[in-house]
Amino acid sequence: MLKHTISELKEALICLEAGQVTLPYPFQPHPPDENFRGKPVLHTRKCMSCGACGNACPARLISIRDEAGIRTLSFELGRCTYCGMCRDACPQEAITLSQQFELSTETPGDLLIRAEFKLVTCRECGHPIGTERQVELVREKLKASDMQLLDMSYLELCINCKRKIFIRTPALMLEVVS
Amino acid sequence: MNALDWCFKKSIWVYHVNAGSCNGCDIEILDVLTPYYDVERFGIRLVHTPRHADALLVAGPVTRQVRERLIRVYESTPDPKLVIAVGSCSTGGGIWYNSYATLGGLGNVLPVAIYIPGCPPRPEAILYGVAQALGLVPKQVEKQEFAEV
Amino acid sequence: MQAWRIREPVMWLTEYLTGNRKTYGMNRIGGVARDLPPDAMERILPVIDKIETQSVQVVDAILDDSSLRARLEGVGVLTTEDARAYCVIGPTARGSGLDIDARRDHPFAAYDELEFEVCVEHGGDIWARTLVRIRELLQSIKLVRQALKQTPDGAVMADFDEIKPYQVGVSSVEAPRGEVHHYVMTGPDNRPYRWRVRAPTYNNLQSIPALLRGQTIADAPISVGSLDPCFSCTERIQVVDRDSGEVRIYKQAEMLARFRQKGR
Numbered sequence: 306m307l308k309h310t311i312s313e314l315k316e317a318l319i320c321l322e323a324g325q326v327t328l329p330y331p332f333q334p335h336p337p338d339e340n341f342r343g344k345p346v347l348h349t350r351k352c353m354s355c356g357a358c359g360n361a362c363p364a365r366l367i368s369i370r371d372e373a374g375i376r377t378l379s380f381e382l383g384r385c386t387y388c389g390m391c392r393d394a395c396p397q398e399a400i401t402l403s404q405q406f407e408l409s410t411e412t413p414g415d416l417l418i419r420a421e422f423k424l425v426t427c428r429e430c431g432h433p434i435g436t437e438r439q440v441e442l443v444r445e446k447l448k449a450s451d452m453q454l455l456d457m458s459y460l461e462l463c464i465n466c467k468r469k470i471f472i473r474t475p476a477l478m479l480e481v482v483s
Numbered sequence: 484m485n486a487l488d489w490c491f492k493k494s495i496w497v498y499h500v501n502a503g504s505c506n507g508c509d510i511e512i513l514d515v516l517t518p519y520y521d522v523e524r525f526g527i528r529l530v531h532t533p534r535h536a537d538a539l540l541v542a543g544p545v546t547r548q549v550r551e552r553l554i555r556v557y558e559s560t561p562d563p564k565l566v567i568a569v570g571s572c573s574t575g576g577g578i579w580y581n582s583y584a585t586l587g588g589l590g591n592v593l594p595v596a597i598y599i600p601g602c603p604p605r606p607e608a609i610l611y612g613v614a615q616a617l618g619l620v621p622k623q624v625e626k627q628e629f630a631e632v
Numbered sequence: 633m634q635a636w637r638i639r640e641p642v643m644w645l646t647e648y649l650t651g652n653r654k655t656y657g658m659n660r661i662g663g664v665a666r667d668l669p670p671d672a673m674e675r676i677l678p679v680i681d682k683i684e685t686q687s688v689q690v691v692d693a694i695l696d697d698s699s700l701r702a703r704l705e706g707v708g709v710l711t712t713e714d715a716r717a718y719c720v721i722g723p724t725a726r727g728s729g730l731d732i733d734a735r736r737d738h739p740f741a742a743y744d745e746l747e748f749e750v751c752v753e754h755g756g757d758i759w760a761r762t763l764v765r766i767r768e769l770l771q772s773i774k775l776v777r778q779a780l781k782q783t784p785d786g787a788v789m790a791d792f793d794e795i796k797p798y799q800v801g802v803s804s805v806e807a808p809r810g811e812v813h814h815y816v817m818t819g820p821d822n823r824p825y826r827w828r829v830r831a832p833t834y835n836n837l838q839s840i841p842a843l844l845r846g847q848t849i850a851d852a853p854i855s856v857g858s859l860d861p862c863f864s865c866t867e868r869i870q871v872v873d874r875d876s877g878e879v880r881i882y883k884q885a886e887m888l889a890r891f892r893q894k895g896r
Binding site: 504506514519 | 633634636637640653654862863872874879
């Protein structure tokens with residue numbers, strides 16, 4: 306009987322020692338850790354709409370569609386599991402996972418990110434090459450590297466027309482700048 | 484606002500249903516009752532039968548087996564009631580959205596008042612969602628659309 | 633409730649280490665997704681030290697609580713023979729005197745390099761299972777300290793060329809409730825094609841008839857709860873005919889007959 310009373314006193318002591326630990330959450334914000342994986346954010350200035358994120362997403366909620374000269378990238382975040390594979394796959398680091406976790410809504414359609422990019426078309430055949438950002442990226446990479454294109458208008462062709470021109474002028478299109 | 488509305492805004496009793504979830508959302512719902520987040524200070528408590536409940540907290544993409552039981556639970560809950568979908572699985576099916584064994588989210592089975600996405604949603608997010616369902620806090624998400632002109 | 637309070641700092645710690653409280657997203661083929669941050673040791677060790685002191689304090693307080701022991705001792709008894717016959721695993725089996733632990737018997741990850749003790753009690757009642765879990769908590773803290781000291785430097789993920797589709801892998805690890813088996817068949821596009829989990833609760837729940845025999849109804853919830861069942865892990869199979877859309881559930885006798893027929 307005495308042992309029981311002592312154990313009850315110990316339990317009461319633990320509760321008293323702990324005191325009040327409740328976080329004042331709804332009245333004061335409780336931000337998560339900076340590593341927290343919250344709602345994905347697309348940085349459209351960096352995105353080159355390559356589709357690597359779409360390949361990596363386990364819930365397959367990222368879709369890319371080309372239509373009427375516009376490439377539409379859409380993320381239906383209703384079923385997102387916040388795993389971060391899109392962020393890991395993106396070569397441009399255009400996707401980051403923010404700290405936002407208060408995502409409740411009456412309509413899951415509100416959890417949508419849609420970005421539309423203009424497509425550049427081939428000057429020979431009119432087929433879409435890629436988005437303006439993609440072509441810009443190739444231009445920047447070439448400028449920053451040791452190699453130089455003899456004719457920069459080569460970048461405005463689609464892959465089939467590039468092949469045709471290369472067959473006609475087999476001389477190396479790239480030369481190393483010393 | 485009549486007396487019934489006032490009571491309903493202050494303390495709703497919730498009944499938790501696991502509609503095939505992995506248990507992550509269920510444990511986070513249980514976490515909301517623990518000392519750090521303590522939802523009981525708002526008068527919200529977990530009840531053990533749907534007949535006492537004001538709101539149903541459903542977690543999980545609804546599997547085929549659970550569907551009839553879920554509908555039975557919904558029908559046993561007296562009106563007025565709120566159905567709250569917790570987690571990404573009940574919001575849109577999660578990664579099981581096109582599986583042969585699930586029905587792709589709670590929206591396909593019951594009329595849902597509010598969805599709380601997250602995998603699992605933090606206890607704070609669940610608190611926020613329930614408060615939003617009661618009309619106490621504003622919605623924070625909106626569609627993000629960008630068009631390169 | 634005090635135990636939940638003690639547990640919360642672990643959730644915050646995992647949020648710092650992996651980005652989420654529960655779904656860590658660390659598994660990748662060939663290793664883990666991200667490395668420990670550089671100040672991991674300074675963050676992890678104080679948290680587990682505090683958990684150890686607080687847990688020991690709570691356990692010390694409840695060990696002599698006679699109302700708790702009256703509730704749990706002698707209730708929900710699973711004898712050793714029944715435990716072996718129903719093939720229970722995890723703390724349920726260890727509480728009934730069976731000395732099984734997949735971390736020692738089929739070592740995976742780095743468990744063959746770490747030292748720990750398998751906690752076995754012989755009472756078979758709920759109190760024995762509780763004691764097993766308490767002792768395992770302290771063993772886990774010991775394991776975490778050893779692992780942190782012995783972690784080698786180097787890459788966190790192995791390089792590999794491609795994942796061939798339609799290859800099968802089966803693994804068995806020790807989860808908190810017992811041994812869990814995963815069966816994965818890889819598919820095209822580097823995605824899994826089939827995945828099946830046999831969770832330990834599936835085994836443990838089979839022993840409920842033996843557990844509940846002779847008990848009062850008031851003891852039933854706590855007896856079932858002492859197995860720590862994860863009801864999500866128990867499924868009955870519904871067979872759906874894809875062409876006709878017909879759905880049926882197989883009864884036990886029919887399923888056994890089909891399996892025996894297939895095995896022949």
